[in-house]
Amino acid sequence: MNKKKILKIxxxxxxxxxxxxxxxxxxxxLxxxxxxxxxxxxxxxxxxxLQKNQAYAKTRLIKIQKKINNHFSFIEEKNISLNQLDVILMRKDPPFNMExxxxTYILEYAEKEGVLIINKPKSLRDCNEKIFSLLFKKFTPDTLVTRNISQIYNFWKTHKDIIIKPLDNMGxxxxxxxxxxxxxxxxxxEVMTNYEKKYCMIQTYLPSVKDGDKRILxxxxxxxxxxxxxxxxxxxTRANIAAGGTAKIRKLHKKDWEIANHLSPILKEKGLIFVGLDVIGDKLTEINITSPTCICEIELHTNISISGMLLDYIENQIY
Incomplete structure (x- = not known):
């Protein structure tokens, strides 16, 4: 068997x-x-x-190790054309803003020259993590996306218990x-819409959140x-780990599989290779495509290497 090529990631x-x-x-x-x-x-x-229609970056070669407060070291710094890389992982956390x-536009220049970008830049722009989920209406709770205060008030009066959140943040x-x-x-x-200048998402409150907001990778x-x-x-109310929630590992239930199996081919077609679905009870609430988390928590309690699956995909695409 031929020795595998060392990739530039x-x-x-x-x-x-x-x-x-x-x-x-x-x-x-990593x-x-x-x-x-x-x-x-x-x-x-x-x-x-970007310079002369070419995508560049200042990159630092990095070595990492599992040592707290001493987990990385930079080996070399240089400016390179991004087309020298085999693959680029776009793992910048939200906020999802113009920057x-x-x-994603810069990364698209590299993509056009043959660099594999995960996740696909166009789909990162097109598939807002909150609004994208609404395409799958049979799985989502009753939802309103607006910046109109009267509409929010009427939605609240109708449903009596609601969640309101921004479209561009996380955690x-x-x-x-x-x-x-x-x-x-x-x-x-008023605060969430900045007096009707900013869109937000409003959904019916799901009491089953007390049993967990599931992250399905x-x-x-x-x-x-x-x-x-x-x-x-x-x-x-919030179950996010960043907001003090605790994590418990569970097997996917029948409805979880139904949602995941329905979405999977659509995500793959859009070049969304690594994705995290948020499911409360039997309802899909978000589709995380920018920097999905929970690899470590799942790998710690199972014999599944999610990072290994992702690297296998990358290698198979390039070799």
Whole structure:
């Protein structure tokens, strides 16, 4: 058997010195890439640029290790054309703003020259993590996307218990629950819409969140049979780990499989290779495509290597 080629793998991510290596999915992916002896080129958003119709970046070759507070070292820094890389992982966390979109344009220049980009830049732009889920209406809760305060108020009066959240953030940031007797509905709507200048998503509250907000991971159209159920802490609506939720591993249930199997071929067709579905009870609430998490939590409790599946896909595409 021929010896496999050492790949040049780029990653665009948030500052690596700030991550929690015990639960950071990007770090887990990089560990697997390094285990396979691939060359890792680390980039942050401000490192990418276009010049003479060519995509470039300041990259730093990086070595990593599972040692807290000593988990990385830079080997070499240089400016390169992105077409020198075999694959680029776009792992920048939200907010999904214009700067994020500009980066996808730059990455698209590299993609046109044959670089594999995960996830596909066009689909990162087209498939907003909140709104994209609404294409699958048989799986989603009753939802309103608006910046009109009267519409929010009427939705609340109809459903009596609702969740309101921004379209461009993550980790439970600025997510509010408005109950039937809440006197703050209008002021929350004013703040969330910035007085009708900003869109947000409003959904019926799902009581089954107390049993967990499930994160289901999909790699190249294949659902991982175990998920992480994020349980809200007492007195908290949000189940996100970043908001204090606790993680419990569970097998996918029948409805989880139905949702995952329905979405998988569509995601794959769109070049969304690594995706996290958020499911509460039997309802799909979000489709995470920018920087899905929970690799570490699932790998810790199973014999499944999600990062290995992703690297297998990358290698099969390039070799």
């Amino acid at each position: 780029g990653i665009v991510m948030d500052p690596i010195q700030l991550i929690d290596i015990k639960k950071d999915s990007s770090f887990a992916i 560990l697997e890439a390094q285990r396979r002896h691939h060359e890792i080129h680390y980039m942050e958003v401000n490192d990418l640029y 994020f979109i500009y980066v 439970g940031t600025s997510v509010f629950r408005i109950k039937e007797d809440d006197v703050n509905c209008l002021v929350i709507a 999909i790699v190249n159209g294949q659902a991982i049979p175990w998920c992480i159920a994020r349980i809200p802490k007492k007195g908290e």
